[in-house]
Amino acid sequence: MERRELVADVELLYTTYAEALDDGDVARWPSFFADDGPFYRITTRDNLEQGMELCLALCEGQAMLRDRAIALQKTVMYRRRFQRRITNGVRLLTFDGLEGEGVKARATFAVFEAMGDEPSKLLVCGRSSDVIVRQGSELKFKDRLCVVDCRVIPDSLIFPI
């Protein structure tokens, strides 16, 4: 595959991923991950820099992704809100292995949230370190690590990043 084509496909993955979550379609969230042993984590720079293993969210495998998605829809109580994800600076670190181990990418994210009568506010920003594979005709996340910059998160982080 041409590098340019790969970059465009990877960017499309990030865009459609953010679009689904911004649309509030958390049920679709697991479908952006590979069937085989995907790994999803949210942590803070603080924990990462100190070598702390604790994550704010940790899903190992498709079943755990689905459990979080369904729990968010069926058990968790929260007020209605709207989110907007801005993904920027998508960069491929490797170009080979899309069919095997996957290609490595990083990106910057910002999640804004609007609730009640308040305007959208920045909820979190940070960067992700991702591994992307091809599954059938689509690209999927095999590993997604979202590292949040702030030490104190200004509110609940209800939906995935």
Add this chain to the structure above:
Amino acid sequence: MQSTLTWPVEGSRRAPAWIYTDPSIYAREQERIFGGRSWNYVGLTAEIPQSGDFLQSYVGETPVVVVRDRESRIRVFVNRCTHRGSQFCLEPHGNARAFTCPYHQWTFDLEGALTGIPFRRGIRGKGGMSECFDPLRHGLEKLAVAERNGVIFASYAKDVEPIEDYLGPAILSYFDRVCDGRSLQVIGRMRHRVHANWKLQVENLKDTTHAALLHAFYVKFGIWRSDQNTEVKVGPQGGSSVLVSTASFRPVADAGDEAATPDFDLEDKRLIAYQREFERGTGAILTIWPNLIILQQLNLLAMRHVRPDGPNACIKSWTFFGYKDEAVDLRKKRLMQANLLGPAGLVTIDDNEVLACAQAGAAASPFANAVLEAGVGSGDADHLMTESAVRAFYDYYRAVMEL
């Protein structure tokens, strides 16, 4: 204070909404509660193992630095240079041989003494500090320090009773149940703002009834249900208490009044896979006056420090820990179960949200009263159908605040 801020005649069976919103009450709390005869959690000894190690923490809303001095004793200083009031410690944690304020480079040793003042004698015989300036009188402001089994507390009061007496035997036994003298190891932190007064957050862990009504996740998986074996213990003055529960891990057969049981099951049970570690219950949640929550729920162990952030918000600062050299699979359980707690926690989100709703209600009607009529009295109970621990908290609160 306004004369209208008068506690309702029902006593602690009511909590007036203005205690959650009024700036003068907030200021009085800083002075009388956090600045008074209280032991305030500031950190764990495991966070500062070596001489010179320090971490920033808070007593109420006052920033403090917790330091291990040259003789390995723990010291707690207000993070304020005694010269012009600048914060002298800027790093959240680290190791230092001394602290130098960035403004005029006054330097303090690890014991808090002022040891360095640039231009003390001026330049070429001109200027410098006055004759009557005595560096010995300008050391860092020190707080009293108590430590028990790796947990550090600080107090503005120099004559507050020992931490063991402060907690009393019942609370102490649950404190020692988790912090039993083994070396603790921090496994990570979570910090997030909750848009509610600090007391609403502390009360939430004394409120026995909400868990089985609000937390559908706990009910669904039988982790916290109203009919479980349980107990409530209230400490000597009422400010501290513990809620103990025993999970059945069975879904509710007849849900009754509880949260509607959601029609889904976990595909991957590792999220709640539990390994028994302690006697007496699968969960014990201690609230220690004024603002520490020691949480043991399944294999989750955390110090939850509720830092006041103005009348209308607090910062929940969670320090998750395990034990040094513990088994890898036990550590893994703690990390997995952490999905339930914190800003993205499948259970904690419920509380963050509902407390913000409670704060909004208080702000809109500051002279309305919360009703605390479940059960009677302010003592121990062997069931969860009581708000006695909340009433006990407000009995003590009123005494300290003279309200």
